[in-house]
Amino acid sequence: MKPHAIIVSPLSESQQKHVIEQTYNYIAKATDIFGIKNKAVEISFNLKGRCAGMYRITHGIGRHRRDIRYNAFIFSKFYEDSINTTVPHEVAHYVSDMLYGLKNIKPHGKEWQAVMQAFGVKANVTSNYDLTGVPLKQMSLFTYQCNCREHQLTSIRHNKINKKYFRYFCKSCKQPLKFKHKESASL
Numbered sequence: 001m002k003p004h005a006i007i008v009s010p011l012s013e014s015q016q017k018h019v020i021e022q023t024y025n026y027i028a029k030a031t032d033i034f035g036i037k038n039k040a041v042e043i044s045f046n047l048k049g050r051c052a053g054m055y056r057i058t059h060g061i062g063r064h065r066r067d068i069r070y071n072a073f074i075f076s077k078f079y080e081d082s083i084n085t086t087v088p089h090e091v092a093h094y095v096s097d098m099l100y101g102l103k104n105i106k107p108h109g110k111e112w113q114a115v116m117q118a119f120g121v122k123a124n125v126t127s128n129y130d131l132t133g134v135p136l137k138q139m140s141l142f143t144y145q146c147n148c149r150e151h152q153l154t155s156i157r158h159n160k161i162n163k164k165y166f167r168y169f170c171k172s173c174k175q176p177l178k179f180k181h182k183e184s185a186s187l
């Protein structure tokens with residue numbers, strides 16, 4: 001039986017570290033160029049669906065929480081491109097928020113574009129990623145483990161394994177995948 005993953009594996013921990021570093025590099029760059037006063041921003045990899053990244057403010061009582069959220073599946077499938085385009089894209093949202101306040105500007109207006117230009121990155125808003133293998137919204141994912149990492153399986157595969165007429169093996173370590181937990185992804 002040849003193993004083939006329908007679902008893209010999400011970013012590894014070391015890749016996540018690298019993405020976080022790159023994010024802070026861009027923030028540092030912006031601090032130099034624009035002299036912004038940085039406010040705390042959380043970086044997470046829990047964005048699901050078709051978006052590669054998102055910058056979000058949650059309005060709380062007396063304080064705002066700022067988040068840059070990345071899609072661990074899209075980042076994994078398009079690693080270099082995500083670092084070169086999505087990271088500066090989201091940081092540029094954060095920077096234009098620091099400079100002008102999000103509610104005072106258009107999301108991809110001239111203020112955001114100016115930050116992208118300062119970063120030396122093309123101010124593209126849409127990407128043409130082939131999202132085959134990227135879990136989209138409302139999909140149940142089953143996490144399996146081999147000897148080297150986690151794998152995401154669809155419910156179809158999970159059911160086949162459950163009914164004991166299928167086994168899947170890891171391409172890297174050749175070990176059978178063992179069920180770990182189930183999660184529901186949503187946009």
Ligand SMILES: [Zn+2]
Nearest residue numbers: 089093107108
């Ligand atoms: Zn954007």
Ligand SMILES: [Zn+2]
Nearest residue numbers: 146148170173
């Ligand atoms: Zn393995």
